[in-house]
Structure formats: C-alpha cells, structure tokens
Amino acid sequence: MWKEEYKTLLWILGFFLLAYWMPVDNVAFREALISAFELTKWYAQEHVLLCLVPAFFIAGVIAVFVSQAAVIRYFGAGAKKWLSYAVAAVSGTILAVCSCTILPLFSGIHKRGAGLGPAIAFLYSGPAINILAIILTARILGLEMGIARIVGAVVFSVVIGLIMHAVYRHEESARAEAQVAMPAAEAGRPLWQTAFHFFVLVFILIFANWGRPDTDSGVWYLLYHYKWPITALSGILFTGSLLFILRLNKWYVASGFILVLLSYFIRPDNPLIPFIVAVIALSVILSLSRGEGQEWMGESWGFARQILPLLAAGVLAAGFLLGSQEGGRGVIPNEWIAGLVGGNSVFANFFASIVGAFMYFATLTEVPILQGLINAGMGKGPALALLLAGPALSLPNMLVIRDVIGTQKTMVYVALVVVMATLSGLIYGLLF
Numbered sequence: 001m002w003k004e005e006y007k008t009l010l011w012i013l014g015f016f017l018l019a020y021w022m023p024v025d026n027v028a029f030r031e032a033l034i035s036a037f038e039l040t041k042w043y044a045q046e047h048v049l050l051c052l053v054p055a056f057f058i059a060g061v062i063a064v065f066v067s068q069a070a071v072i073r074y075f076g077a078g079a080k081k082w083l084s085y086a087v088a089a090v091s092g093t094i095l096a097v098c099s100c101t102i103l104p105l106f107s108g109i110h111k112r113g114a115g116l117g118p119a120i121a122f123l124y125s126g127p128a129i130n131i132l133a134i135i136l137t138a139r140i141l142g143l144e145m146g147i148a149r150i151v152g153a154v155v156f157s158v159v160i161g162l163i164m165h166a167v168y169r170h171e172e173s174a175r176a177e178a179q180v181a182m183p184a185a186e187a188g189r190p191l192w193q194t195a196f197h198f199f200v201l202v203f204i205l206i207f208a209n210w211g212r213p214d215t216d217s218g219v220w221y222l223l224y225h226y227k228w229p230i231t232a233l234s235g236i237l238f239t240g241s242l243l244f245i246l247r248l249n250k251w252y253v254a255s256g257f258i259l260v261l262l263s264y265f266i267r268p269d270n271p272l273i274p275f276i277v278a279v280i281a282l283s284v285i286l287s288l289s290r291g292e293g294q295e296w297m298g299e300s301w302g303f304a305r306q307i308l309p310l311l312a313a314g315v316l317a318a319g320f321l322l323g324s325q326e327g328g329r330g331v332i333p334n335e336w337i338a339g340l341v342g343g344n345s346v347f348a349n350f351f352a353s354i355v356g357a358f359m360y361f362a363t364l365t366e367v368p369i370l371q372g373l374i375n376a377g378m379g380k381g382p383a384l385a386l387l388l389a390g391p392a393l394s395l396p397n398m399l400v401i402r403d404v405i406g407t408q409k410t411m412v413y414v415a416l417v418v419v420m421a422t423l424s425g426l427i428y429g430l431l432f
Contacts, residue, residue, distance in 0.1 A: 028329070028331060029331065031328060031329050032319075032320045032321075032323075032328075032329065032330050032331040033320065034324075034328055035319045035320065035323045035324040035328030035329060035330050036316045036317070036319035036320035036324075036330075037316075037319070038319065038324035038328050039315055039316075039318060039319030039323075039324040039328075039360070040312065040315050040316055040319060042324065043315045043360075047100070048308075049272065049275065049276060049279070050208045050209050050272075050275070051100075051205070051209055052100065052104070052304075052307075052308070052311075053279055054201060054204055054205040054208065055102075055103075055104045055105060055205060056104050056300045056301075056303050056304045056307075057201060057282070057296075057300050058104070058105060058108075058198070058201050058202065058205065059104035059105050059107060059108035059299070059300065059303045060108075060296045060297070060298075060299040060300030060303065061194075061197060061198050061201060061296065062105065062108035062109060062112060062198075063108050063111060063112065063299040063303075064292055064295045064296045064299055065189075065194050065197065065198070065292070065296070075087070075088065075109055075113075075114035075115055075118040075119065075122075081117075081162075084115065084117075084118040084121075085117070085118060085121055085157075085158045085161055085162070087118075088118045088119075088121035088122040088125060088157060088161065089121055089125050089129070089154050089157045089158050090125070090129065090154070100311055100360070100394065100396055100397055100400075102122075102123060102126035102127050103123075103307055103311075103397065103400045103401070103404075104303040104304075104307060105122075105126065106119060106122060106123040106126070106401075106404070107303060107306070107307070107400075107404050108299075108303070109122060110404060110405070115165065116161075116164050116165055116168055116171070116405070116409070117161040117162055117164050117165030118161060119161075120160060120161045120164045120413060121157040121158060121160065121161030122157075123392075123401070123413075124153075124156055124157045124160055124161075124392045124417070125153065125154070125157035126392075127391045127392050128153040128156065128157065128388070128391055128392040129150060129153045129154060129157070134146055134149060134150045137149050137387065141370065141374070141383070144432055145380070145383070145384065145387075148384055148424075148428050149384065149387050149388065152384065152388050152424050153388065153392075156388060156392075156417070156420055156421075156424075159420065160413065160416045160417065160420065163416055164409070164412065164413060164416070167412060168409065189245065193245045196241060196245065197238075197241045197245055197246070200234055200237045200238045200241055201238065203230075203231075203234040204231055204234045204235060204238065207223070207227050207228075207230045207231045207234065208227070208228075208231045208275065210223055210224050210227040211224070212224050228271040231271075231275075232274075235260070235278060239253060239257050242285070246292060246293060248285060248286075248289050248293050249285070249288070249289060252284075252285045252288060252289070253285060255281075256278070256281030256282065256284070256285050257281075259277055259281055260274050260277050260278045260281060261274075263277040283297065286300075306400075306403060307400050307403075310396065310399040310400045310403060311396040311399070311400065312396075313396070313399065314360075314394065314395045314396025314397070314398070314399045314400075315360060315396050317395055318358065318359060318360045318394065318395045318396065321358070321395075322355075322358070322359050341355075341373065341378045341379060341382040341383075341386075342378060342379055342382075343379045343382075344379045344380070344381040344382070344425075344426065344429030344430065346422070346426065348379055348381070348382045348425075349381050349382050349385045349421075349422045349423075349425035349426050349429070350385075350418070350422045351382070352378075352382035352383070352385040352386040352389075352421075352425060353385045353386065353388075353389040353417075353418045353419075353421040353422045353425070354389075354418060355386065355390075356385065356386035356387070356388075356389035356390030356393070356421070357389045357390070357393040357394075357398075357414060357417060357418055357421075358393075358394065358395045359390060359394060359395075360394040360395065360396060360397075361390045361391050361394070366386075366387060366390050366391050370383055370386060370387065373386075379429055380428060380429055380432050381425040381426055381427075381428050381429020381430070382425055382429070383425075384421075384424060384425050384428045384429075385421040385422055385424060385425030386421075386425075388417075388420070388421040388424055388425075389417055389418060389421035392417060393414060393417055398410060398414060401413065
C-alpha cells in the first residue's frame with residue numbers, strides 16, 4: 001500500500017517540478033510545444049479516420065471471425081516455421097500501413113494465439129514492405145536503394161522474428177503445449193466468406209489511403225484518380241457482406257446505406273463525409289446487433305481504447321522532440337540530425353537508426369524527408385539505416401507494443417531493429 005502511495009507522490013512531485021521549472025519564456029521551447037500540437041492535429045486529420053478506424057475494425061474481424069485454430073495453424077508457436085515466417089514476411093505487400101496502423105492487426109493476431117516470432121515478423125513487415133513505398137524509394141532515391149530496402153526488410157522481419165522466438169523460447173514452448181492441449185474449434189462459416197469480409201475491409205483501408213504518385217500518368221496515378229470510386233465499390237461489397245455473410249438486421253443495414261448515399265449527394269465534393277457517416281452507421285448497427293456483430297464492435301472498441309491514448313501521448317512527444325510535418329521545429333534541431341548522419345561511420349548509421357526508430361513517418365512520407373536529408377549531406381548508408389528502422393518503428397508505436405507484449409520484449413525488439421539497421425547501413429555504405 002505504502003509503495004503505491006510513494007509512487008503517486010513521485011508522480012505529483014515530478015509534475016510540480018516540471019511545471020515550476022518549465023521554460024515557457026524560451027522561444028525554442030514554445031516552438032516545440034506548437035510543433036507537438038501541429039503533429040497531433042495533422043495525425044488526427046490524416047490518419048485516425050482513414051487509417052486507424054478501418055484498422056480497428058479489421059482487428060476486430062480477426063479477433064471474432066478468424067478462428068483461433070486458423071491463426072494457430074499459420075502463426076502459432078507450434079506451426080511450421082517456414083510457412084508462418086513466409087506469410088508474415090510478405091504481409092506488407094498488401095497492407096499500405098504505417099507503424100501505428102499495423103498495431104491493431106498485430107494485437108489481434110497475438111491475442112488469437114500467434115507465436116511471438118511470427119507476430120513480430122508481421123509487426124515489422126507490415127509497414128516496412130509497403131509495395132508503394134518500395135516503388136517510390138526506387139524511383140526517387142535510386143534503384144539500388146529500392147532493392148536494398150525490400151531485401152533488408154524481408155530479411156529483417158524473418159531474422160528479428162527468429163531471434164525473438166529464440167530469446168523467449170521457453171515461453172513459446174509453453175504456449176505451444178497449451179495450444180496442443182486446446183479442444184478443437186467448432187466449425188464456423190466457410191473460409192471464403194470470412195476471407196471475403198476481411199479483404200473487402202482491407203481494400204477500403206488501402207484505397208482510402210492511396211497516396212498521389214509523383215507523376216500524373218501510369219497505373220499508380222490511375223488508381224489514385226479513382227481511389228474514392230474504388231473505395232465506394234468496396235463499401236457496396238462490404239454492405240453485401242453485412243447482409244448475406246454476417247446476416248445482420250437488413251433494416252439496420254439498409255438505413256445505414258441510405259444515410260451514406262444521402263451524405264454523398266449532399267456533399268459530393270468531400271468524400272470524407274460519407275466515409276465518416278459510414279463509420280458511425282457501422283458502429284451503431286453493430287452496437288444494436290446481437291451475437292457476432294456486437295462481439296465485433298466490442299473487440300474493435302477494445303483495441304481503440306487500448307491503443308489511441310498511447311498513440312496520442314506518443315505523437316505529442318514525437319512532435320515536441322523532433323518537430324512536425326508542417327516544418328515546425330522540435331527541441332532537437334534538424335541541423336543536428338543532418339550534421340550527425342554524414343558519411344558512413346558506425347556512429348552515423350547508429351544515430352540514423354535511433355532517430356528513425358523514434359520519429360513518426362506516415363506511409364510514403366519517409367522518402368521525401370530522406371531525399372531532403374540526403375541533399376543536406378546525409379550518407380547513403382545512414383539513409384538506408386533510417387529507411388529500415390523508421391517506417392517500422394516510432395515512439396507511439398513502442399508505447400503500444402509495450403502494452404501488448406511487455407517492456408522487456410519491446411526493448412529487445414527495438415534493440416534488434418536498431419542494431420540490424422545500423423549493420424545494414426554500414427554494409428550498404430561500403431558497397432555503394
């Protein structure tokens with residue numbers, strides 16, 4: 001009891017001292033505070049609605065509709081390693097997600113019984129092997145950098161997963177024994193129905209966030225130009241899934257569909273409004289439903305309640321320390337970063353890995369940021385190190401991972417990413 005009271009006293013004392021000595025008159029401190037809120041605002045506008053909200057519903061699908069037996073079969077502690085790591089390592093090619101959007105999906109498969117190694121491989125590969133980011137890297141930073149990034153990311157995901165499994169092999173062995181002792185799961189709906197429902201949601205996530213390419217022609221631009229019609233078509237298929245696969249109340253689903261159509265006709269110039277109406281309608285429909293629908297909503301809300309507060313704190317901290325997407329400066333000057341990552345020394349690669357691990361990169365934004373740093377004198381080795389550490393990690397990402405798998409495992413995971421990114425940068429810098 002007294003231990004808890006002392007802990008509370010220390011928190012109060014720490015907050016008092018912070019408030020008492022806060023340098024509010026310092027211009028750099030004020031600018032860092034503004035940057036923290038700028039980054040938080042930008043994150044809320046650009047990523048919460050279109051990225052995280054669909055990801056929470058997808059995670060809920062995994063938790064409720066994907067059988068535990070299926071997850072254990074492909075990702076469980078006793079699954080064939082070549083199969084589980086192969087599936088996890090290439091998962092990023094269909095998920096155009098950032099280091100934060102992958103978190104609900106990682107939490108979902110881990111909760112359903114995935115082994116630590118394959119789950120970690122999935123966690124790293126999701127944002128790291130984004131096919132759009134790989135193509136953009138090759139076009140802007142050079143073909144060799146694009147190839148090095150995809151090879152490094154695939155190898156990273158497998159090696160880091162295997163090392164995590166080896167370090168915690170005793171826990172994984174106990175998990176495997178427990179999974180063998182579990183009773184066989186009851187047969188549910190056909191696999192193709194669950195897969196259809198899952199991938200329709202994945203398509204909504206992908207195309208709603210499809211970024212503008214650096215050219216106004218070609219397949220990528222065509223997909224960008226028609227991103228919202230494709231998202232709307234996916235939404236229609238999703239409505240059909242709610243009616244004929246989940247068999248939710250048809251009047252609820254029809255009412256929600258009509259509201260989304262009305263919102264589009266009222267504001268056809270702003271696709272975000274029908275998207276928001278669709279999210280609200282789906283939440284209400286699932287909340288009013290019974291059985292699987294209500295369970296799905298409960299799981300999705302559980303992921304949101306667990307992850308969003310930690311992400312908010314992490315984004316604020318990242319903006320305060322390293323600045324905002326709008327060009328605002330953090331308490332750590334940008335000149336220091338650019339000046340410390342020139343050449344191909346061990347320190348330059350290690351520093352680039354550390355900075356990349358703690359910074360937040362939205363999907364595809366790491367390439368133009370890195371291009372600016374290279375133009376300012378950043379070496380090719382540190383550039384690759386930042387590319388391999390940055391998109392897969394961030395301070396908000398670490399806070400949530402810690403909540404899912406614990407402090408020690410999170411520290412080991414982060415250390416492995418930083419060390420391997422450093423070594424990869426050194427090797428790449430020597431070769432090129």
